Amino acid sequence: MNILVIGTGYVGSTTAMVFAELGWKVTGLDTDKHKIQQLEQGVLHFYEPGLEDMLRKHVQSGQIQFTTNKDKAIRDNDLIFICVGTPSRADGSADMRYVKQVAEDIGQKMNGYKLVVTKSTVPVGTQEQITAWIAAAQEQAYPFDVASNPEFLREGKAVADALNPDRIIIGSNSKRAAHVLQSLYQSAKCPVVITTPRTAELIKYASNAFLATKISFVNELARLCDVLDVNVKEVSFGMGLDPRIGPSFLQAGIGYGGSCFPKDVSALILTAKQNSTELSVLEKVVQVNQTQHAYLINKVRERLGSLANQKIAVLGLAFKPDTDDIREAPALRVIESLLNEQAHVTLYDPVASLPADAAYKAVTECSKLEEALQAADAVILCTEWPIFKNIDWGHMKLVMSQPNVFDGRNILDPRDMRANGYYYQGIGHNG
Ligand SMILES: NC(=O)c1ccc[n+]([C@@H]2O[C@H](COP(=O)([O-])OP(=O)(O)OC[C@H]3O[C@@H](n4cnc5c(N)ncnc54)[C@H](O)[C@@H]3O)[C@@H](O)[C@H]2O)c1
Secondary structure, eight states: OEEEEEOOSHHHHHHHHHHHHTTOEEEEEOSOHHHHHHHHTTOOSSOOTTHHHHHHHHHHHTSEEEESOHHHHHHHOSEEEEOOOOOBOTTSOBOOHHHHHHHHHHHHHOOSOEEEEEOSOOOTTHHHHHHHHHHHHOSSOOOEEEEEOOOOOOTTSHHHHHHSOSOEEEEOSOHHHHHHHHHHTTTOOSOEEEEOHHHHHHHHHHHHHHHHHHHHHHHHHHHHHHHHTOOHHHHHHHHHTSTTTOSTTOOOSSOOOSSSHHHHHHHHHHHHHHTTOOOHHHHHHHHHHHHHHHHHHHHHHHHHSOOTTOEEEEEOOSSSTTOOOOTTOHHHHHHHHHHHTTOEEEEEOSSOOOOSOGGGTTOEEOSSHHHHHTTOSEEEEOSOOGGGGGOOHHHHHHHSSSOEEEETTOOSOHHHHHHTTOEEEOSSOOO
16 A cells, blocks of 8 residues: 655654555655755655654655655545644634645545545545535546544653554544555554544544643632642642542643644534534633743742843743644743743754844844843743753753742752752642
C-alpha cells in the first residue's frame, strides 16, 4: 500500500514518519515549498524530540519522499490521509477551507478507487461534506470512500504517541475502508474502535474538551486554594489517586493553550449552538482559561504596584515543554498584558521564539536565561521546561534587581525559594 499524507505540519510529518517506520512507502505533500525542501533534505521545520532522526533515516532509505506536485501524488497513491490545519475562524468555528481544497484536488485528480482518511480535527458531519466535495469535483465517477481517523498525539511526545497510541478510532460507513485501515494498524497493541464517521469526529472533540475541562476545573480550584491557604498540588495529588479521576491534567497553572484545545473547545461549543443546544460547562471552561493568566498578573501587580517601567523576565514561551509551538500560548497573553501596562519585558525560551509581529517588537528576546533575568524586578514562569526546575536561584538573586518570582506552572518549591530570599507566588501553591 502506498500512502499519501497531505499536509506536512506537526500531525502530517509525524503520521508520515510513523507509517514509514511501519514499513509503508509514504509520500508527504504540502503547498509550502520551503517546508518540502527542508523535509527532502532531512531537516524538520519544527521542534519535536526524536522525529528528525526518523526523518533522516527514511529519506535516506527512500521509504519516504516529499513533493508539492499534488496531481502526481494523488494519481500515484490510493490511500490518502488529510492532515491539513483546521484553525479557528473569528466566530470560533473550524476553518474548513484547507480540507475543502484538498477534497476538491482529490476529486479532480483521482484516476481510480481512493480511500480518503481525515486525521485533521473536523466538525461532526465533515465526512459527509468531504464526500460531497470530492463527488462534485470529479470529472469521471471513480469510486472512493471517506473515513475518519482522528489523531490524538501530543506535541513534545508525538513520536511515542504515534508509535504506541492508546486507542485508534476508525469512523467508516464502508466495510472495505474499515478493513483497509484495520490492516494498516494491525501491529497496534491498543483498542481499535470501529464506529460511524460522526461518532469518530465527536470522540476527538469530546476528548480535547474533557481534558480542557479538567485543566480549568483545577485552575479555578487553585484560586480557592489561595484564599483557603491550601496547597492545590496536594489536593490534585489526593484527587488523582482515585482511578475514576486520574492524576493527569490536574496541574494548576496559567491555563491551556496550543493549536488544539482552544480551537477545538470553541468549535464544539459552536457546533452545539448551531444545533440549538448548549454546552454551558464548556463555556465556563473557556471563561476560566481566558482569565487565568490575568489571575497571575494580578499577583504581580499586588506585589510591585504599577507595572509601568518595571523590568519583568518571562521564562518560557512555548505553550508547553518540548515543543516550539506558540499557537495560543498563555505566555503570549502574559506578555501582551505586561506590554499594555508599559512594563519592560525580557523573554527566554530554550526553543520557541516570538513571531515577527509588530505587537511584540518591544520584547527583548534573550538567548541565555541569565541575560533575561539581568536587573529584573520580577520573573514570571510560563512554561514548565525541565531546565527551569534547576535554576541556580542563589546566583540569580545577585543578577536580579528584586527577588520576586511568580510561578505560573507551580514547578518551584516555595520553601526553597523563600529560603533563598525570594518573594514567591505560585497558583494555589504557596505553602
Ligand atoms: N498539532 C497537534 O498536536 C494536533 C494533534 C491532533 C490533531 N491535530 C489536528 O491535525 C490538524 C493539523 O494540525 P497541525 O498542527 O499538524 O497543523 P499545521 O499547521 O502544523 O500543518 C498543516 C499543514 O497543512 C499544509 N496545507 C494546507 N493546505 C494544504 C493543501 N491544500 N495541500 C497540502 N498541504 C496543505 C500547510 O502548509 C501545513 O504545513 C488540525 O486539524 C489539528 O487540529 C493537531
